[in-house]
Amino acid sequence: MPLFDKIALVGIGLIGSSLARVIRREGLAGHIAVATRSASTLKRAEELGLGDSYLADLGEAVADADLVIVSVPVGSSGKVAEEIAPRLKKGAIVTDVGSTKRSVIAQMQPHIPAGVHFIPGHPLAGTEKSGPDAGFAELFENRWCIFTPLPGTDPAALEKLSEFWRRCGSNIDTMDPEHHDMVLAIVSHLPHIIAYNIVGTADDLETVTKSEVIKYAASGFRDFTRLAASDPTMWRDVCLHNKDAILEMLARFSEDLALLQRAIRWGEGEKLFEIFTRTRGVRRSIIEAGQEVDVPDFGRQAVEHPPR
Ligand code: NAP
Numbered sequence: 309m310p311l312f313d314k315i316a317l318v319g320i321g322l323i324g325s326s327l328a329r330v331i332r333r334e335g336l337a338g339h340i341a342v343a344t345r346s347a348s349t350l351k352r353a354e355e356l357g358l359g360d361s362y363l364a365d366l367g368e369a370v371a372d373a374d375l376v377i378v379s380v381p382v383g384s385s386g387k388v389a390e391e392i393a394p395r396l397k398k399g400a401i402v403t404d405v406g407s408t409k410r411s412v413i414a415q416m417q418p419h420i421p422a423g424v425h426f427i428p429g430h431p432l433a434g435t436e437k438s439g440p441d442a443g444f445a446e447l448f449e450n451r452w453c454i455f456t457p458l459p460g461t462d463p464a465a466l467e468k469l470s471e472f473w474r475r476c477g478s479n480i481d482t483m484d485p486e487h488h489d490m491v492l493a494i495v496s497h498l499p500h501i502i503a504y505n506i507v508g509t510a511d512d513l514e515t516v517t518k519s520e521v522i523k524y525a526a527s528g529f530r531d532f533t534r535l536a537a538s539d540p541t542m543w544r545d546v547c548l549h550n551k552d553a554i555l556e557m558l559a560r561f562s563e564d565l566a567l568l569q570r571a572i573r574w575g576e577g578e579k580l581f582e583i584f585t586r587t588r589g590v591r592r593s594i595i596e597a598g599q600e601v602d603v604p605d606f607g608r609q610a611v612e613h614p615p616r
Contacts, residue, residue: 311472312374316341318366318388319379320353322434322539323405325443327377328358330476333445343369345380353440367395375401375472378416382406383545386415398423401465405431407492407542409456409485411549417458425465428456430488431478432496438539449477450598456485493553497546498561501554503535504543 315337317324324344331337342359343366344350354362363369370376370392378388385406396402402424406412409428420426433451435442453473457466470480483491510521510529521529547554571579594600 314339316373322442324379325440326447329445341369378404389416389419393419408550436537453478503532507536
């Protein structure tokens with residue numbers, strides 16, 4: 309038996325199309341309705357056979373849906389909620405996958421009608437790719453999905469949504485939205501901002517040619533370029549919609565960078581050695597937690613692009 313009679317996927321990029329694929333593989337829906345903003349993405353989703361119906365009208369797609377998953381850049385979530393709200397079925401669950409939670413809740417919640425369960429969520433799974441071709445059914449396997457339930461959330465609806473994500477392969481955690489935004493600022497948002505910055509700096513250098521940067525990239529630079537190739541719209545929105553937590557983490561980062569700079573300037577080898585030893589331990593813990601594999605090139609070949 310499918311978990312839901314009808315699931316509507318609003319937004320069919322990397323996350324939406326990965327959901328479509330895993331929903332199909334696991335038989336989680338009787339019917340998958342796909343809706344997106346542009347005609348070209350909708351056509352591509354249809355060519356890929358991601359759903360059972362394809363609609364340019366978001367409202368039409370969510371009508372009669374038991375589960376609606378909004379997978380659009382966080383800055384567009386309010387507009388999407390406004391558009392779908394009048395057609396939402398009583399008793400339906402509406403969730404999202406946005407990388408920031410306080411802002412998404414502020415944008416979406418006012419539009420959600422009484423009797424509809426709004427449960428904000430965020431799967432901590434992704435790649436630097438975007439669009440419907442980029443998705444794959446295994447994306448959420450052994451990854452965390454964090455819910456930031458609002459006060460008064462119906463426990464049965466939360467359990468049903470949790471079961472859905474478990475069947476997509478994820479582990480479930482819940483936290484409050486403020487805490488989510490702070491945690492994600494350090495584990496995801498800051499690394500991306502640093503990567504955008506370092507790749508930008510290298511691109512601006514005059515003393516080293518661009519061809520040298522590309523030629524010798526495997527020395528370390530390459531690993532930053534993967535993050536810095538992430539979708540500009542998504543990351544612009546993340547920066548604008550998790551401003552406070554990101555600025556707090558950036559301030560701490562700058563302080564620590566200044567300490568490193570000082571240690572290098574004054575030849576404080578012991579201090580450098582101690583910091584580098586501590587950070588090496590962090591990577592070991594991530595591998596032990598099953599969130600990374602210990603093979604060369606960070607194992608991305610195997611982890612993020614498994615054979616289909
Ligand atoms: P994506 O591949 O770029 O797909 C975005 C989807 O949203 C497309 O269907 C796009 O429609 C639609 N969209 C874009 N702008 C829109 C707008 N103004 N109004 C309505 N729809 C719009 O993005 P994604 O990587 O799937 O990310 C979707 C969400 O997941 C974001 O909120 C992001 O923060 C979150 N997330 C991403 C990752 C990741 O690593 N990528 C991980 C976890 C969570 P058209 O193509 O038709 O314009």
